[in-house]
Amino acid sequence: MSTEDLRALLDPLLAVKAARPVVRTVETPDGAQHQVAAVMPEQLPEVAVIPNPDQGPGINLGAQVALLQSALGRLADMQLRGVHGQQVYASTLIWQAGDTRDIPIAWSSTPLAPCRHAVPRLDVGVAWIGKLSAAVAPGSVTDTGCTVTIRATSTVVVTAAQPLTVHADGTYLYWPPFKE
Numbered sequence: 001m002s003t004e005d006l007r008a009l010l011d012p013l014l015a016v017k018a019a020r021p022v023v024r025t026v027e028t029p030d031g032a033q034h035q036v037a038a039v040m041p042e043q044l045p046e047v048a049v050i051p052n053p054d055q056g057p058g059i060n061l062g063a064q065v066a067l068l069q070s071a072l073g074r075l076a077d078m079q080l081r082g083v084h085g086q087q088v089y090a091s092t093l094i095w096q097a098g099d100t101r102d103i104p105i106a107w108s109s110t111p112l113a114p115c116r117h118a119v120p121r122l123d124v125g126v127a128w129i130g131k132l133s134a135a136v137a138p139g140s141v142t143d144t145g146c147t148v149t150i151r152a153t154s155t156v157v158v159t160a161a162q163p164l165t166v167h168a169d170g171t172y173l174y175w176p177p178f179k180e
Contacts, residue, residue: 005070007178010045012070019043039064074175083107083115083170085145090163095132095152102137105168106145115141115170120148123165128156134166141170 006012019039027033041049041057048063085105095101107115118141120134131154140147146168158164 005178006047006066007070007074009047011074012067013074015045015048015067016071077175079174079176081112081172081174083109083111083172084167085170086165086167088163088165089158090160091158093158093164095150095156095158097152097154099152101150103148103150103166104145105148105166107143107170111143111170111172111174113172113174115143115172117141117172118146118168118170121167121169122150123167124156125162127162128164131156132164136168146170 020043021037021039023035023037025033025035039059041059044059044064045067048060048067050058050060052058085107087103087105118136120136122132122134124132131152133151133153135149135151137147137149148166148168150166156164
């Protein structure tokens, strides 16, 4: 008899996600009807289904438990990771009240999985606190960086003595690849 890890055959998280429980009405031998929650065999991978030509497919409960255990193991392997990027402005730059500028930020490293979210941060001089705001432009987060939109609420003069540093921190979920 040979054995292999279930993760070598399929991604247990995708299998569990695809098999959404449903509520169905069943009839007992005495004619009473009641509702039960169930996963339909047609939604499960083949390894978790028992073929039954007379009554239709059934669920192999041992295989179902193994599938759930493997999915929990994948969730335990999940890692929250991040990337960082910044752009420094130290030459003379004047921002008038109401000015909006899009600043491209490149990640300093390559993410191991698709980066979907980012948070901006500004390093500014004390005199500028509250005079600039930052937001990540919608839809701009990619695997190479993002765009941060800066808005000035009053006049700001960037100089070498008072530089502006725009930071962005991207986050993503990473699952290490399965290794036998």
